[in-house]
Every structure is written in structure tokens, then in C-alpha cells.
Amino acid sequence: MAVIAPSRRVRRTPFSDGVEAAGVKGYTVYNHMLLPTVFRSVEEDYRHLKEAVQVWDVAVERQVEVRGPDAGRLMQMLTPRDLRGMLPGQCYYVPMVDETGGMLNDPVALKLSEDRYWISIADSDLLFWVKGIAYGFRLDVMVDEPDVSPLAIQGPKADELAARVFGDGVRDIRFFRYGWFDFEGTSFVVARSGYSKQGGFEIYVEGTEHGMPLWNALMEAGRDLDVHAGCPNLIERIEGGLLSYGNDMTRSNTPHECGLGRFCSTQTAIGCVGRDALLRVAQEGPIRQVRALSITGDLPPCDRLWPVLAGDERVGQVTSCAWSPDFQTNVAIGMVRMTHWDPGTQLSVETQSGRFDAEVQAGFWI
Ligand code: THG
Numbered sequence: 001m002a003v004i005a006p007s008r009r010v011r012r013t014p015f016s017d018g019v020e021a022a023g024v025k026g027y028t029v030y031n032h033m034l035l036p037t038v039f040r041s042v043e044e045d046y047r048h049l050k051e052a053v054q055v056w057d058v059a060v061e062r063q064v065e066v067r068g069p070d071a072g073r074l075m076q077m078l079t080p081r082d083l084r085g086m087l088p089g090q091c092y093y094v095p096m097v098d099e100t101g102g103m104l105n106d107p108v109a110l111k112l113s114e115d116r117y118w119i120s121i122a123d124s125d126l127l128f129w130v131k132g133i134a135y136g137f138r139l140d141v142m143v144d145e146p147d148v149s150p151l152a153i154q155g156p157k158a159d160e161l162a163a164r165v166f167g168d169g170v171r172d173i174r175f176f177r178y179g180w181f182d183f184e185g186t187s188f189v190v191a192r193s194g195y196s197k198q199g200g201f202e203i204y205v206e207g208t209e210h211g212m213p214l215w216n217a218l219m220e221a222g223r224d225l226d227v228h229a230g231c232p233n234l235i236e237r238i239e240g241g242l243l244s245y246g247n248d249m250t251r252s253n254t255p256h257e258c259g260l261g262r263f264c265s266t267q268t269a270i271g272c273v274g275r276d277a278l279l280r281v282a283q284e285g286p287i288r289q290v291r292a293l294s295i296t297g298d299l300p301p302c303d304r305l306w307p308v309l310a311g312d313e314r315v316g317q318v319t320s321c322a323w324s325p326d327f328q329t330n331v332a333i334g335m336v337r338m339t340h341w342d343p344g345t346q347l348s349v350e351t352q353s354g355r356f357d358a359e360v361q362a363g364f365w366i
Pocket of ligand 1: 061092093106107108120121122123150176193194195196202241242243
């Protein structure tokens, strides 16, 4: 089997020793860093995620820190979501766009204080864009990547595991809020968030030296809960409609095409660099949009864009797909033209192994 060549450009994480000891079987590269993709098998990991609790090395969710008197102004330049009501202690899912309204990233932003934010990024070099805006507009901020590495606890037993390590206070954290919690004498941001629909937390581990002690403490505290190392699961995230930047959307999509219009308030997002471009689509609505699709048949791996056809006419594309054991169909995320995006529309998908029947769904599965 081929391997990813280890090198300085493909960064290890503070938890990599634990991930290796847990028997990781596959990696991808995300933000120039190792991201585990499979431990036992994607289907076994999926079943276990839905029944127990997992600890995920998601250090690849790198932070872009924005700090200084102009931090709030800079943040609003980056996103069409209105940030005026955002308070310290809150996390916001924020589409970030360029001057044409094209998606640059779909991070989670944390407001630490009036003049300090973390942008927890998906897989694109957002740091360079943020630095360029700060420099070009002569803003009074510093922008960099701090030594902060998220570790996720996901699954139905996540509350119990987190409470054993950080105390019962974590049970009271609301969705997309965070608090500060102590582990071995150091305080960490613990948020109720994560890249699954099973519920759980993300700990923003500040200081590489705290990585393995926390990893080991979670593994020991959760032994009787059947805790296991895990990672974002392809099947579960498609069932839940969690988008993957670079796969399901790129710079050629607006947030509205991605179904992220509900996170935009373009009219009041004064200062957003993509505002003028987006005001048009926000008014008219997109002409293609993300859809859940089911596909029948024994499919090859979805490692490339699959054209979606109505007869011989191209009406969209599928960008993520996996067999779902729970729903007994291939679940997929695609982008479909408005002429063919109604639920129940019968289409076909052109894969590297031929055509398969597909149907537009009313929504995602979870
Ligand atoms: N957590 C953190 N950082 C991240 C991710 C994360 N950075 C990379 C990547 N994931 C960014 N993309 C997403 C995509 C979806 C969500 C979060 C980050 C998400 N969406 C919720 C949903 O669709 O159900 C809704 C969020 C809301 O309602 O506000 O959670 O996972 N730290």
C-alpha cells in the first residue's frame, strides 16, 4: 500500500503519537497537516461514533488569531454574516468570501474578547487572505497562527466523558458556546461543537505540551465507556449534510449555492468585501444549490467530481458519496441546477465506472 511521505511540509500534530498508538489506518492532508481518516474501517468507525464516544485529533482545524483594536472590523470584512451581536463565549459558523462572493473558507469563529478572535479554519490558506486584508487596509491588528490544536470528543457518551475530565460544568455548555475549563492546572476553551451530528465538544488545546497528557487522560477516563480514537467520518458527515471545503464547495461557489444563506445577513454585514457581489444573489436566490442525493448501485470511490445528468443534459455534480448502513442507500452531496433540484427528481450520475441512478432528496438524513 502507498503511504504519505513524512516531511516537514506535512505537519504532525500534538496528538500524533496517540493516533499512531491507536492504530490509525489512513490519513489525508488538511491545512498542510495530518488528519486521520480511518481507524478500524470507515463503517466500524461510523457505527461506534453513533453508539459510544470517540476522541478526534482535529488539530488540522488551525486557528487564525486576529487581535487588536481593529479585530472586530477585520472580522466583519471577512464574512457576510452580521457579527454585531456576537459576544465573548460564542462560536459562529461563518462563510468567508472574496470580493466576488466566492467561498474562501467555512470556519467556526470564536470571539474571545472585544479585540480578540480565533477563526477555526477549513482546508484553505485563509491566513494569507486575512493578513493581506489587514495589511492592505492598514488595520491595527496582528494576525497569526497560534499553537492551538482542537481535540474533539464526539458521540452520545461525549457529555459523560468530558464531565469526568473537566467536571460537570461542561454539561451546561450550550450548542456553539464555549467556556473555560481546567485540566491539570491549565485552563482551556471547551466548546459544544464538532464535525458530526452525534453531539460533543471541541477542546482548543493551547500549548503542544498539553496534547498527549489530555489525550491519555480522556482515553483512561473513558475506558468503561468504550472510548476509541476516531476522526471525522465520511458516512456520518454526508448523512448530516456537513460540507467539506475543497470537495463540496470551492471559490467558484457563493454561500447561497452552498446552502449557507442562513448564515448570511448580507444587507447588514457592512464592510464585508464580498457584500456588493452577494447582494445580487441574496436578492434573486442562487440558480444551483447543494442537495442531498441518493444513488443506487455498487459505486466506485468518490475521488473526483461526478457529473449529474438529466438524460444527456448536464445539470449538476456530486462531490461526496458513501454507502450508508443505516439508510441502506448511497448517500451523496451534490450541487444541482434549479430546473432539476426538486425532491423526487430522477437523475443519473456519471462515475469512473459508468452511470448510476440518483434521486434528489428533500433534505439530509440526520
Ligand atoms: N469545528 C471547528 N473548526 C472547524 C470545523 C469544526 N474547522 C473546519 C471545518 N470544521 C469547518 N466547517 C464546518 C462545517 C460545519 C460545521 C462547522 C464547521 C457545523 N455546522 C452545523 C450543522 O450544519 O449542523 C451548524 C452550525 C450552526 O448551526 O451554527 O457545525 O467542526 N472548531
